[in-house]
Amino acid sequence: MAPVYRVAVIQMWPKPMAMERNFNVAADFVRAAAKQGAELAVLPEYHLLNWYPHDPGFKDACAHWKTYLDKYLALANECSINIVPGTLVELHDAGTKDERLLNVAYFITDRGEIAGKYVKKNLWGDIERLHLTSSSDDPHPVFDTPLGKVGMLICWDLAFPEAFREMISQGAKIIIIPTFWTLTDCSKAGLAINPVSEGLFLDSMLTARAFENTCAIVFANAGGPPGKGYAGLSQVCVPYAGALTRLGSAAEGMAVVDLDMQIVEDAEENYQVRSDLARSDWHYEYRHNKSDTKL
Structure with missing residues (x-):
């Protein structure tokens, strides 16, 4: 039988530019998750600063990323829990022609060691492209972790099925996605048709990606006060069942759920997505052979 992992998705409201406050809130959630037996805790994108790139202090705050990475390394070791601490916006080569902000x-x-890292590839419009540097054409990495082979994406990466295919073909069975996705990311035309269009987008994509890749998805989004546009909907999603747990659209909180990886194995046995991806004639040449016919 495949393993069962207890997973916590943490839906935070990051107070703007309140780095230490937000870390302390996140740490309290992680400790609470560990007390409930969680083996993995996942936080949202931009959970330390919110997204305030025009704030005069934003860039300077991003220079302290290593301090908070070290805090999370110590917290993971203290609580014996694996952590994906949302994303850290990192300032590199400050003041030089190579200065850049990376969303990582x-x-x-659970021993306080880094198993891997991923730099956001698909940046959201000019909102991010004017400030961040993407991982460009670097391959999507897959990591060996205490939960098996894991891939990571960040927010808008979710919209690109190619990213999933690249990681699934490397053996990833769990995809972790820290996110800062709001209802106001929709255009005025879209909002006029459906004010919660982005919620439909998220639920639809997460379910589809789990099915079409026979994988589990751990999705942690920001939440916040009603009326502020936060989409929330943090969830753990698998084939067949869809969301095993799903938080509301605005609430700050945490959900802890048992992720039975046998569901993923059963889905692969049925849909054979990974098997097809591994074929030398995938794209999409299938030749009938009477000797191989099975009734």
Whole structure:
């Protein structure tokens, strides 16, 4: 039988530019998750600063990313829990022609070690492209972790099925996605048709990606006060069942759920997505052979 992992998705409201306050809130959630037996805790994108790139202090605050990475390494070791601490916006080569801001997700093991990191590839319009540097054409990495082979994406990466295919073909069975996705990311035309269009977008994509890749998805989004546009909907999603747990659209909180990886194995046995991806004639040449026919 495949393993069962207890997973916590943490839906935070990051107070703007309140780095230490937000870390302390996140740490309290992680400790609470560990007390409930969670083996993995996942936080949202931009959970330390919110997204305030025009604030005069934003860039300077991003220079302290290593301090908070070290805090999470210590917290993981203290609580014996694997942590994906949302994303850290990192300032590199400050004051030089190579200065850049990177939006980075880390997988930290329950021993306080870094199993891998991922730099956001698909940036959301000019909102992010004017400020961040993407991982461009770097391959999507897959990491060996205490929860098996894991891939990570960040927010808008979710909209690109190619990213999933690249990681699934490397053996990833769990995809972790820290996110800062709001209802107001929709255009005026879309909002006029459906004020919660982005919620439909998220639920639809997460379910589809789980099915079409026979994988589990751990999705942690920001939440916040009603009327502020936060989409929330943090969830753990698998084939067949869809969301095993799903938080509301605005509430700050945490959900802890048992993720039975046998569901993923059963889905693969049925849909054979990974098997097809591994074929030398995938794209899409299938030749009938009477000797191979099975009734």
